Amino acid sequence: MSALEEGFESVLPAPAARRPGTWSRVVRSPSVIFGATILLLMLAMAVAAPLLGTTDPIAIDPAWRNKHPGTEHPVTLSTGATETIVHWMGTDTLGRDVYSRVVYGSRVSLVVGAAVAVISVAIGLFIGLLAGYIRWLDGIVMRVMDGLMAIPGILLAIAVLSVWGAGLLTVIVAIVVPEVPRVVRLVRSVVLSVREEPYVEAAVSVGTPTPLLLIRHVLPNTIAPLIVQGTYIAASAILIEAILSFLGIGIPPETPTWGNIMAEGRTLFRIFPHNIFFPGLFLALTVLAVNMLGDGMRDTLDPRLGKRL
Amino acid sequence: MLVFIARRLVATIPVLGMVAVLVFLILRLSPTDPAAIIAGDYATTAQVEEIREKLGLKRPIVEQFVVWTGRVLQGDFGESFFFKKRVAELILQRVEPTLALAVSTILLSVLVAVPLGLLAAWRHESWLDRVVMGFSVLGFSVPVFVIGYVLIYVFAIKLGMLPVQGYRSLWSGFGPFAERLVLPSLTLSVIYIALIARITRASVLEVMGEDYIRTAHAKGVAESVVMVRHALRNAAVPIVTVVGIGIALLIGGVVVTESVFNIPGIGRLTVDAVLARDYPTIQAVILLFSVVYVLINLLIDLSYALLDPRIRY
Numbered sequence: 209m210s211a212l213e214e215g216f217e218s219v220l221p222a223p224a225a226r227r228p229g230t231w232s233r234v235v236r237s238p239s240v241i242f243g244a245t246i247l248l249l250m251l252a253m254a255v256a257a258p259l260l261g262t263t264d265p266i267a268i269d270p271a272w273r274n275k276h277p278g279t280e281h282p283v284t285l286s287t288g289a290t291e292t293i294v295h296w297m298g299t300d301t302l303g304r305d306v307y308s309r310v311v312y313g314s315r316v317s318l319v320v321g322a323a324v325a326v327i328s329v330a331i332g333l334f335i336g337l338l339a340g341y342i343r344w345l346d347g348i349v350m351r352v353m354d355g356l357m358a359i360p361g362i363l364l365a366i367a368v369l370s371v372w373g374a375g376l377l378t379v380i381v382a383i384v385v386p387e388v389p390r391v392v393r394l395v396r397s398v399v400l401s402v403r404e405e406p407y408v409e410a411a412v413s414v415g416t417p418t419p420l421l422l423i424r425h426v427l428p429n430t431i432a433p434l435i436v437q438g439t440y441i442a443a444s445a446i447l448i449e450a451i452l453s454f455l456g457i458g459i460p461p462e463t464p465t466w467g468n469i470m471a472e473g474r475t476l477f478r479i480f481p482h483n484i485f486f487p488g489l490f491l492a493l494t495v496l497a498v499n500m501l502g503d504g505m506r507d508t509l510d511p512r513l514g515k516r517l
Numbered sequence: 518m519l520v521f522i523a524r525r526l527v528a529t530i531p532v533l534g535m536v537a538v539l540v541f542l543i544l545r546l547s548p549t550d551p552a553a554i555i556a557g558d559y560a561t562t563a564q565v566e567e568i569r570e571k572l573g574l575k576r577p578i579v580e581q582f583v584v585w586t587g588r589v590l591q592g593d594f595g596e597s598f599f600f601k602k603r604v605a606e607l608i609l610q611r612v613e614p615t616l617a618l619a620v621s622t623i624l625l626s627v628l629v630a631v632p633l634g635l636l637a638a639w640r641h642e643s644w645l646d647r648v649v650m651g652f653s654v655l656g657f658s659v660p661v662f663v664i665g666y667v668l669i670y671v672f673a674i675k676l677g678m679l680p681v682q683g684y685r686s687l688w689s690g691f692g693p694f695a696e697r698l699v700l701p702s703l704t705l706s707v708i709y710i711a712l713i714a715r716i717t718r719a720s721v722l723e724v725m726g727e728d729y730i731r732t733a734h735a736k737g738v739a740e741s742v743v744m745v746r747h748a749l750r751n752a753a754v755p756i757v758t759v760v761g762i763g764i765a766l767l768i769g770g771v772v773v774t775e776s777v778f779n780i781p782g783i784g785r786l787t788v789d790a791v792l793a794r795d796y797p798t799i800q801a802v803i804l805l806f807s808v809v810y811v812l813i814n815l816l817i818d819l820s821y822a823l824l825d826p827r828i829r830y
Contacts, residue, residue, distance in 0.1 A: 351532075354531075354535060355532060355535025355538065355539050356535075356539065358532050358535070358811050359536060359806075359807045359810075360764075360765040360766075360768040360806055361769060362768070362772060363768065363769065363802075363803050363806055363807075364803075366772070366791055366799075367540070367803055368543065370790075370794065370799050371543055443657075443658070447658075447660050450660055451661070451662070451769075451773055454660075454662055454773070455772070455773065455776060455788050455791075456788075457788070457792065470662065470663075477669070477670075481666070481670050484666045485666075485667075488659075488662075488663035488666070491663065492655075492659040492660065495657075495658040495660070496654065496655065499654055499657055
């Protein structure tokens with residue numbers, strides 16, 4: 209830690225010091241340990257994808273279509289030497305290596321999960337703080353949010369995609385739209401319960417301007433529930449992205465994503481179930497890890513949250 | 518009570534109105550000309566112009582919305598560009614499979630999840646509780662189509678017990694109808710069971726600490742009677758609430774499950790409509806599902822007084 213930061217530490221009241229050991233309790237939770245470990249492994253796999261014995265995940269090989277897992281594939285390199293590639297998870301109907309596609313597919317899932325969580329929380333936090341604190345805005349904003357929440361999430365995402373077209377960016381936007389109202393509600397409920405607190409009244413009475421009041425006194429109360437909510441949003445975003453890709457309306461089919469690999473495996477499922485089972489396993493494991501992380505943090509960060517499910 | 522029902526009914530109008538505005542706007546917010554999208558990729562300029570005229574796109578947007586809403590209220594969703602049929606007719610043909618799937622899933626889920634949640638709460642922090650909770654986290658994490666394919670693989674392909682895919686109308690006999698509904702309902706109910714079991718456990722646990730439970734035990738009421746008549750009855754409101762909220766999950770699941778099992782219902786229609794960029798159908802389906810969702814939750818709100826006599830309106 210630099211001297212400058214240390215200086216700030218001594219001036220600012222450190223909120224963490226108020227409840228000693230919160231974070232150490234979090235990292236000791238078995239759910240958090242399990243979830244974080246799996247998630248880090250997935251992250252490592254996504255980053256190191258080219259180094260994990262993968263071949264080009266979009267390279268088509270018509271001569272090696274529909275191979276069962278474990279098929280050996282001799283390749284003649286440009287140098288004249290031959291090398292054997294083992295298709296650990298078989299190949300799909302276009303002869304692409306399923307293992308390589310599964311490994312590269314983790315990139316899309318993790319990016320979508322993280323991006324949707326961060327963007328939804330940021331937008332929801334902003335709208336929720338304003339709606340919760342500025343009375344005249346509250347009515348209008350909450351009516352719009354009620355309308356958005358009345359449309360089942362996946363359908364809303366489908367509607368957005370049907371207009372804006374398929375692609376990574378539009379998929380992220382399409383999943384963010386139905387998630388935002390949930391964050392807004394959460395933030396607003398925290399703001400409404402905090403605004404009557406004596407320390408907020410005290411801050412108002414000494415003339416703290418509203419933006420500063422919201423940031424310094426109200427916002428910190430939303431952080432713990434938002435971390436938990438954001439984690440759940442990431443899990444649901446990863447699932448929804450896979451569903452959208454699986455239905456053929458998400459990310460374009462040549463991009464390796466777990467949903468796309470499974471969509472591709474649908475036609476020959478009876479003979480080659482591996483095209484669905486391998487990516488399905490990775491997908492389920494990743495979502496499970498994120499959910500466990502969320503459960504563990506919920507129970508340790510704020511036990512009261514557990515009762516709200 | 519009547520006043521409450523009336524007030525509650527009136528309160529859903531702005532929500533439904535907002536849904537209509539959003540569904541209407543989604544198409545208008547598109548970066549490209551809606552007439553061009555509707556006309557498709559191969560339309561000529563004249564065709565696009567014709568559609569623009571037909572849809573009244575040259576009139577002010579508020580006027581367009583009023584006209585559109587007026588038609589929708591009369592059940593007129595326009596004509597499907599892809600299926601070449603009235604959208605209302607198209608949807609009516611597809612209602613039966615979706616309704617059958619949804620009803621059987623809800624029945625199955627409630628019948629399995631409530632006892633599971635009750636057992637978990639009864640033996641709180643035992644292996645039984647952990648198994649139920651573990652299943653519940655797993656149910657939230659495994660995507661619905663993966664569950665569907667695993668079930669198809671095991672029960673239809675390996676064991677040959679049930680048909681792989683398809684749908685038969687109830688009118689063609691109960692046997693073939695039920696046979697084809699088992700796997701899709703099972704698939705769809707997993708996440709729903711996870712949700713309901715979890716909330717049943719949590720709300721029963723909350724009630725278990727109450728004085729009347731202790732009193733019931735003290736006066737020698739049988740354990741099973743205490744759990745069902747004293748604990749479960751008092752925990753009913755949150756459970757019923759989550760069944761209603763879960764309808765949103767169910768609707769999302771219907772879209773996927775119908776695609777996996779080749780069921781010609783409204784969920785399948787949604788996917789086909791999106792792939793064909795058939796906007797009148799997309800709008801109608803989203804509106805329909807949202808209205809159903811809102812109305813079911815309204816009914817559930819109204820049922821609270823029946824479930825819990827302490828609630829008075």
